[in-house]
Amino acid sequence: MGNAASALCKAQPRQHERPAYICCPVNNTAARIAIIGAGPAGLTAAYLLAKAGFHQVTVFEKHPTLVGGISRTESYQGFHFDIGGHRFFSKSKEVEALWTEILADELLERPRSSRIYYNQQFFAYPLVASEALLKLGLWETMRCIASYGWAKLRPNKAPANFEEWVANQFGWRLYSIFFKTYTEKVWGIPCTEISADWAAQRIKGLSLRTAISNALFPAKKGKDGDQLIKTLIDSFRYPRLGPGQMWQACRQKAEAMGVQVQMGTGIQALRYQAAAGWQLQTDAARWEGEYDYVISTAPIRQLVAGIENELPAATRQAAEALRYRDFLTVVLIVTERQKFSDNWIYIHDPSVKVGRIQNFKSWSPDMVPDASKACYGLEYFCFEGDGMWQSSDDELAELAIGEMEQIGLCQRADVHDWYIVRQSKAYPVYDAHYQEHIQQVRAGLQAMPGLILVGRNGMHKYNNQDHSMMTAMLAVENIKAGKELYNLWQVNQDAIYIESGERGAEAGGRMVPGSR
Numbered sequence: 001m002g003n004a005a006s007a008l009c010k011a012q013p014r015q016h017e018r019p020a021y022i023c024c025p026v027n028n029t030a031a032r033i034a035i036i037g038a039g040p041a042g043l044t045a046a047y048l049l050a051k052a053g054f055h056q057v058t059v060f061e062k063h064p065t066l067v068g069g070i071s072r073t074e075s076y077q078g079f080h081f082d083i084g085g086h087r088f089f090s091k092s093k094e095v096e097a098l099w100t101e102i103l104a105d106e107l108l109e110r111p112r113s114s115r116i117y118y119n120q121q122f123f124a125y126p127l128v129a130s131e132a133l134l135k136l137g138l139w140e141t142m143r144c145i146a147s148y149g150w151a152k153l154r155p156n157k158a159p160a161n162f163e164e165w166v167a168n169q170f171g172w173r174l175y176s177i178f179f180k181t182y183t184e185k186v187w188g189i190p191c192t193e194i195s196a197d198w199a200a201q202r203i204k205g206l207s208l209r210t211a212i213s214n215a216l217f218p219a220k221k222g223k224d225g226d227q228l229i230k231t232l233i234d235s236f237r238y239p240r241l242g243p244g245q246m247w248q249a250c251r252q253k254a255e256a257m258g259v260q261v262q263m264g265t266g267i268q269a270l271r272y273q274a275a276a277g278w279q280l281q282t283d284a285a286r287w288e289g290e291y292d293y294v295i296s297t298a299p300i301r302q303l304v305a306g307i308e309n310e311l312p313a314a315t316r317q318a319a320e321a322l323r324y325r326d327f328l329t330v331v332l333i334v335t336e337r338q339k340f341s342d343n344w345i346y347i348h349d350p351s352v353k354v355g356r357i358q359n360f361k362s363w364s365p366d367m368v369p370d371a372s373k374a375c376y377g378l379e380y381f382c383f384e385g386d387g388m389w390q391s392s393d394d395e396l397a398e399l400a401i402g403e404m405e406q407i408g409l410c411q412r413a414d415v416h417d418w419y420i421v422r423q424s425k426a427y428p429v430y431d432a433h434y435q436e437h438i439q440q441v442r443a444g445l446q447a448m449p450g451l452i453l454v455g456r457n458g459m460h461k462y463n464n465q466d467h468s469m470m471t472a473m474l475a476v477e478n479i480k481a482g483k484e485l486y487n488l489w490q491v492n493q494d495a496i497y498i499e500s501g502e503r504g505a506e507a508g509g510r511m512v513p514g515s516r
Contacts, residue, residue, distance in 0.1 A: 028482065029053040032290065034280055036060050036267050037297030039069025040465050041455030043250045044098070045295050045472040050257035052480055057259045058288070059251075060280065062266035066244060067251050069297070070426055070456075071465055073244025076419040079375045080367040081331050081360050083423055085344050086243040087112070087236040090466035094473060099237065102250050107237045108364055113341060117407060118177060118348040125346065136177075147171030161432065162194035169199075182348045185355040186381050187325055187429060198430035198462075240366045243465075270294065271308040272448060281306075295475060297455035297468075299324060299425050300441055307448070315444025318437040322460055323429035326384045328422045329358075329377045330400035335414040336361075336374040345409075352403040353388075354378045376410065378403065384424045393420045428460040442489070452478070454488060467491060 033054060035042045038061035049057050066072045073080050088107065090096055099107065116123040121135045133141050148171035159165040162183060166175045183191055239245040251261055262282075269281040279289030296303050304311065304319035345357045358377035361368045368375050378400045382388035391399075397418040404410035428434075438460055445451060453459050454471040461467070474486040 028292075029055065031292040031479065032056040032277065033293045033295065033479070034058050034060065034278060034288070034291040035295045035297075036280075036303075037069060037455070037458070038063075038067040038247070038251065038261060038263075039297055039455060039468070040071050040247065041458065041468040041472040042069075042295065042297045043067060043247050043254065044469045045454065045476055046259045046261075047102075047250050047254040047257075048473060048476045049479070050254050050259050052476065054479075055258050057254075058291075059254075059259060059261045060265045060267055060282070060288075061261065061263050062283070064264040067261070067263075068244040068247035070423060071243040071247060073239075073242030074419075074421050076331065077333070077417060078369040079331070079333055079360070079373075079419075080242045080364075081329070081375060081377050081421075082242050082358065082363060082367075083329065083421060084327075084379070084426065085356075085358055085363070086238075086465055088238055088243075088246075088465070089236040092466055092470060095466040095469050098469070098473075099246065102253060103239055103246050106240045106245060106249075108240055109235055110238045110343075110363065112234050112236055112343065113362065114344050114346065115340075115342050116178065116346045116348055120349070122345070140173075144171060144173045144177070147173035159196045159199075161192045161196055162199045163191040165196040165199035166191075178348060181350045182346055182355065185347075185353075186427070188381060188383060189429075189431065193431055195430040195432055195434060197435065201430075201462075238363055240364055242360075242364065242367055267298065267306065269306045269308055270303075272450075278450060291450070293450040293452060293479060295452045295454055295472070297453075297458040299428075299457040300438075300453070300460050303453075303458075304441060304445075309448070312444045314440055318440035318444075321437050322434065322441075323431060324384075324425040324457075325381060325427040325429055326389060326422070326424045327355075327379055327381045327426050328389065328396065328420060329379050330396050331419040331421065332376045332378065332397075332400060332404065332410065332415055333417040333419075334374050334376065334410050335416070336372055337410075337414060339374075339409045347407070349407075352406060353380060353399065354403050354407075355381050357404075357407075357409065373416070376404070381427075389422065393418075396420055425457055427462055428457060430462065434460065452488070459489065 029052065031054060033049060033056065035046055035057065038046075038059050042059055042061075046057050046059050061067060063072070066074070070083050071086050072083060074083060075081070088099055114125045116125050123135060124131055136144070151168055151171040156164050156168050159168050163175065163180070166179050170179070180191055183194065187194055255261055266283040267280050268283050268285075270278060271281075272278050273290075276290040278291040278294045279287050280291070280294070281287050299322075301319050301322045301324070304316055340359060341362055342359055343362045344359065347354050347356060356379045358379070360375040360377060365371075380388055380396070380399075388396075397420070400418070401410070401412055401415055405412055445453075452475050454475050455468040456463050459471065470491050471488045474488055474491065477486060478484050478488075
């Protein structure tokens with residue numbers, strides 16, 4: 001990838017006092033750096049630091065064998081499966097170039113295909129106007145249009161939660177059909193308790209008027225045949241054996257340059273001493289150190305609870321108040337009946353508990369070793385410790401098989417085997433007060449020299465893979481410079497970013513340059 005800084009936006013950094021978290025001089029490649037977590041952010045940071053000449057980098061990963069975090073690839077009986085579904089698509093040239101550099105020819109070009117299941121019917125996603133009209137029926141369609149018109153005539157000028165924001169944009173009827181049930185499945189709380197920020201971030205840029213217009217009229221094309229009106233992406237890249245293949249290759253390349261990756265090593269506590277720097281206590285009760293920097297991708301609630309230094313009580317209370325949503329995947333290995341070819345199907349129907357169904361063969365045929373078989377992943381959103389999470393594997397498999405039969409995607413007799421994966425802290429929750437909690441935590445951690453937060457859980461941002469990577473990329477640039485050139489908290493995290501536009505079109509891409 002060369003010097004990542006050469007591709008950054010050409011903004012001049014703001015002149016101000018050096019932030020507390022920077023503690024090493026410019027170009028001090030002798031700095032000792034600990035990285036908590038071997039997911040996309042942690043391994044991106046490790047790899048780029050090693051390339052930049054830092055030779056004392058250690059990554060601590062609690063999983064005994066697999067790197068990648070939620071972007072890992074699990075396997076069972078030769079079948080490989082993704083944890084959540086990870087498209088490799090970014091507008092950022094730096095991110096796309098890094099993926100190519102790490103995995104090269106092992107990246108496949110895959111078609112995007114997904115649908116919505118609602119009221120015992122399947123709808124194309126994005127919505128096709130003629131199909132929606134036919135399947136919803138004329139009366140329901142007229143109700144949706146009338147509801148949309150009412151929302152535009154009498155908008156809520158200050159929407160305070162997800163429900164109010166979406167109803168404002170699409171009308172109550174469309175909100176109740178295509179947003180409410182799925183969103184509440186994902187988060188486990190009423191839409192009225194979810195921050196309007198979540199809707200603005202994840203749905204921003206979508207317009208009912210534009211969607212209908214694009215469905216009815218073909219997009220204009222330029223002289224070179226490119227669409228002038230950008231719509232949702234129709235293809236993406238994907239590692240032949242799942243996203244974990246990318247991060248295993250990244251780990252190997254980083255280790256070849258001297259990075260140490262300690263697997264099966266969780267971090268229970270950490271402390272800072274001016275004379276010694278940072279020390280980390282592993283779950284084996286052994287203290288590791290001494291480090292000039294700690295790059296953390298650990299959940300903020302867990303990280304703050306483990307800091308032994310004195311912190312404001314308000315900081316600890318704010319971190320403890322942060323919430324997380326967990327989920328589990330029931331993997332079914334079945335006889336291939338070509339029931340669906342989608343990458344995934346969103347299940348908006350309230351009559352079943354499943355939230356989304358993956359078809360791993362559609363992600364990559366090489367993930368399914370037997371051509372006569374299909375491998376499906378049913379995702380159930382839950383809270384760690386609740387009834388769903390505590391259900392036995394047999395109970396979960398029975399639930400999944402029954403719901404696949406109910407939806408019409410599988411027959412019980414076709415199921416050959418199953419496997420369960422539980423994933424804790426998959427999604428940071430955007431409740432009504434999460435922003436206040438994050439601001440309090442950020443303020444309290446300012447006094448912690450050399451502590452840098454990156455990634456999804458590290459920053460409590462429900463982001464895409466390339467966003468996590470970009471926060472790590474900019475953290476490396478800050479460390480190389482010995483000062484804060486880039487404010488990691490300003491990196492773009494909008495979902496529309498990953499859903500539309502042109503691959504690798506922007507130098508800098510995800511980043512928002514300049515310090516705070």
